[in-house]
Amino acid sequence: MEQDIFAKVVFQIGPLQITDSIITIWFIMMILASLGFWLSRNLKSHPNILQMIVEGIIEIVESSIREVLPKYDKLLAPFILSLWLFLGIANLIGLIPGFESPTRDLSITAALAIIVFFSVHWFGIKTQGTKKYLQHYLSPSPLLLPFHIISEISRTIALAVRLFGNMISLEMVALILLFVAGFLMPVPVLMLHIIEALVQAYIFGMLALIFIASAIQTQEIQHE
Secondary structure, X not given: OOOOOOOOEEEEEOOEEEEHHHHHHHHXXXXXXHHHHHHHOOOOOOOOHHHHHHHHHHHHHXXXXXXXXXOOHHHHHHHHHHHHHHHHHHHHHHHOOXXXXXXXXXXXXXXXXHHHHHHHHHHHHHHHOHHHHHHHHHOOOHHHHHHXXXXXXXXXXXXXXHHHHHHHHHHHHHHHHHHHHOOOOHHHHHHHHHHHHHHHHHHXXXXXXXXXXXXXXXXXXXXX
């Protein structure tokens, strides 16, 4: 684990700076896209062990969604599963020599939070229609519109800062422990990193699911 926990500029295209975090994200997306393409082209009626594992993971994700939104598990599963897989790998990739976790970069966590922000509205509009979905911003009174907007913005900022802060603190704790104890505690530090990284990925995905569920369920309650 390198001691520089902040994103470094690798090269620049005009005013656009390409950092190591962006390159790592491109690498993760390439791996996930290739894996998804390969798995979707090798489906069998009599699944092998790998296919059974993948189908089991999908079923677990859909079951988690059904507990929050019973009618929308098929709709939301691809997005939530993608978040969990991407964040799980992004949080853990720093354990590989030569890589750093991109989620230690505030610009990356902000981009993820913005994706969640737009996904909330996209799923809300898709399930309720544009007019019905936008009406809830004027309910129960149009005077509350500014407060609804502030709430949307503040929770998006909190989502980005929360993941960034937790990953930075995890990096700092690991560095401090290694500095104090040297290499006497590599296994406990490694296990702490793995567990916390997976927990943070899970929490981020669950918060995204809760935000989406809140938008959809609010509309359904209002229009019953």
